[in-house]
Amino acid sequence: MLTGGSTFSAGETFTQALMDRPGRTVRIGQPTQGVFSDVMVRKLPNGMSAFLPNEEFLTSSGRTFDGTGIPAHLTEPVYTKEEFDRGKDSAFDRAVNVLRTHGGAGG
Numbered sequence: 001m002l003t004g005g006s007t008f009s010a011g012e013t014f015t016q017a018l019m020d021r022p023g024r025t026v027r028i029g030q031p032t033q034g035v036f037s038d039v040m041v042r043k044l045p046n047g048m049s050a051f052l053p054n055e056e057f058l059t060s061s062g063r064t065f066d067g068t069g070i071p072a073h074l075t076e077p078v079y080t081k082e083e084f085d086r087g088k089d090s091a092f093d094r095a096v097n098v099l100r101t102h103g104g105a106g107g
Contacts, residue, residue, distance in 0.1 A: 001027050002091050003070065004078030008033035013057055015070050020060050026098055029078045029091040031069035074098070 003015055012032045018025040037055035044050060058064055076091040077083050083090060 001025050002029050002078075002095055003027050003032050003072055004030040004091070005033050005069075006079065007069075008035045009037075012036050012065070012070060016057055016059065016065065019070070026074065026095075027070065027072045028074045028095045028098065029072050029076055031071045032065070034065060034067045034069035036066055 001015060001018065003011075007015060012034075013036060015027065015032055016036075035053075036057045037053045039051045040054045042050045042052075053066060056064055056066065074094055076094050078091050
């Protein structure tokens, strides 16, 4: 599974759902954004605003990835200017290599 900072909300809940499945889903790229749910917005009397998530998504062991995001197993650049300038996609190339050499079992 390719993940990065542009993986958020439903993409993160899907990524998290695959974590506890039998077998191993290998995450390649960068951590997800860490924004799993809609937020409640409250205007405060002093003119400031408070933003709070209104849901919490937990793994079967009770861990949440709000804020930190779900880490990749295999770290690769994702959507960087340097990658685009060179016509590269390191995360995709790594995923193809993992599938070819390990049948998707990780590396």
